[in-house]
Amino acid sequence: MEEALILELKNGKTFGGRLEYYxxxxxxxELYSCMVLDKKNHRCGRNNAKIRNGDGxxxxxxxxxxxxxxxxxxxxxxxxxxxxxIYDDQYYKAPKGIRCTWVLRTQSHHPDxxxxxxxxxxxxxxxxxxxKPRPRSKEDSADLELELENSFDYIRRRLIAYxxxxx
Numbered sequence: 001m002e003e004a005l006i007l008e009l010k011n012g013k014t015f016g017g018r019l020e021y022y023x024x025x026x027x028x029x030e031l032y033s034c035m036v037l038d039k040k041n042h043r044c045g046r047n048n049a050k051i052r053n054g055d056g057x058x059x060x061x062x063x064x065x066x067x068x069x070x071x072x073x074x075x076x077x078x079x080x081x082x083x084x085x086i087y088d089d090q091y092y093k094a095p096k097g098i099r100c101t102w103v104l105r106t107q108s109h110h111p112d113x114x115x116x117x118x119x120x121x122x123x124x125x126x127x128x129x130x131x132k133p134r135p136r137s138k139e140d141s142a143d144l145e146l147e148l149e150n151s152f153d154y155i156r157r158r159l160i161a162y163x164x165x166x167x
Contacts, residue, residue, distance in 0.1 A: 013036065033080055095157060113166060114164060
């Protein structure tokens with residue numbers, strides 16, 4: 001996982017995401033896959049929706065605290081969503097997948113990998129076109145792609161939580 005950060009702002013809002021860039025001259029940083037964290041109601045984002053476009057840019061002057069994942073947890077916590085849930089609930093246990101190097105027929109599967117499920121998910125993720133009645137704009141298309149990505153990630157995480165042996 002790239003460097004995951006949680007930003008606690010001086011105005012009381014909290015955001016989490018992966019570091020896109022840091023600009024010392026401008027005094028700003030940008031997060032991608034940026035989500036609003038609501039610790040009071042135990043939620044992140046609007047139904048876990050990612051914030052789009054320039055909403056992940058923060059001035060250093062508006063940040064009260066920057067939290068990063070401790071070094072000892074970086075190997076076990078690989079998903080951004082798990083890091084954000086740990087911020088909300090320190091007793092949260094992330095579902096554990098396996099490491100498999102298979103990438104669309106170029107490598108062999110890990111011996112413990114459920115190869116049929118892994119290949120089916122990979123096929124669905126890479127070959128599923130976004131089909132809805134005529135997107136009106138590029139932004140609508142981007143929203144549909146994000147919706148597909150979020151749905152796929154949710155299905156994958158649920159399968160792992162119930163014991164699926166997939167990455």
